[in-house]
Amino acid sequence: MSAANPTNQPRPPAQRKQPLEPPEDAVAPVRHPEAPAPGEPLGAHYGQCFGCGGEQPHGLHLSATAGEGVSVTAEFTVKPAHQGAPGLAHGGVLTTALDETLGSLGWLMHVIAVTGRLETDFLRPVPVGTVLHLEAHVTGVHGRKIYSTAVGRIGGPDGEVAVRADAVFIEVKVEHFIDNGRDEEIEAAMADPDQVRRARAFEVNP
């Protein structure tokens, strides 16, 4: 009997862990013709986002830049508010930085997607004051599932890998947020023409 599954009953399909590697019949990701050019900053997808939003005082303020193909780079500076152990970044915060970087890959495909599964490896402690250099790319697409991987390096963009993650994101429509989000934030977002334009632009694929 395992601690993770104390009754040893088979999990229903919806609760089974999904693989993080694309299946054999996955296809290569397609960069949208109107995706930001390599080297262009992506900006925040939502001002109040904890990962990237500029209007979120408690957020990570992560800034991502378009890379070649369907890849992005990003930088995240570890602040005192991000500590777990004295002087070291909290693992959950580092996972959030990886999640946000992986999430921004949708911009390059003009697809809205949410995290379905995310697995992080913590390889080195990350001290406060460190700039974490993140790189993420899509490894394959299978229906609505987008498989991706990311690393976070310390000591420079070519430095040692401190954290890495593999993920499956699931494509959703903008209604996912309208149907599930709290009314006051949804109403505020829908009253912001820039936010509506950003969201709808993602849904127009070639």
Ligand SMILES: CCCCCCCCCCCC(=O)SCCNC(=O)CCNC(=O)[C@H](O)C(C)(C)COP(=O)(O)OP(=O)(O)OC[C@H]1O[C@@H](n2cnc3c(N)ncnc32)[C@H](O)[C@@H]1OP(=O)(O)O
């Ligand atoms: C405005 C601009 C905003 C831009 C917004 C950008 C936001 C980025 C923010 C950073 C990223 C986040 O933190 S996002 C927030 C954290 N994530 C979430 O809140 C997601 C919560 N989960 C859900 O809402 C749901 O479970 C969904 C949407 C993920 C899936 O539900 P669904 O739509 O009913 O999909 P379903 O039919 O069940 O499954 C479709 C396919 O995906 C697979 N699948 C389903 N769930 C999972 C899963 N958890 N992990 C792996 N794979 C999964 C299924 O096996 C199936 O594969 P097959 O049978 O087809 O092979």
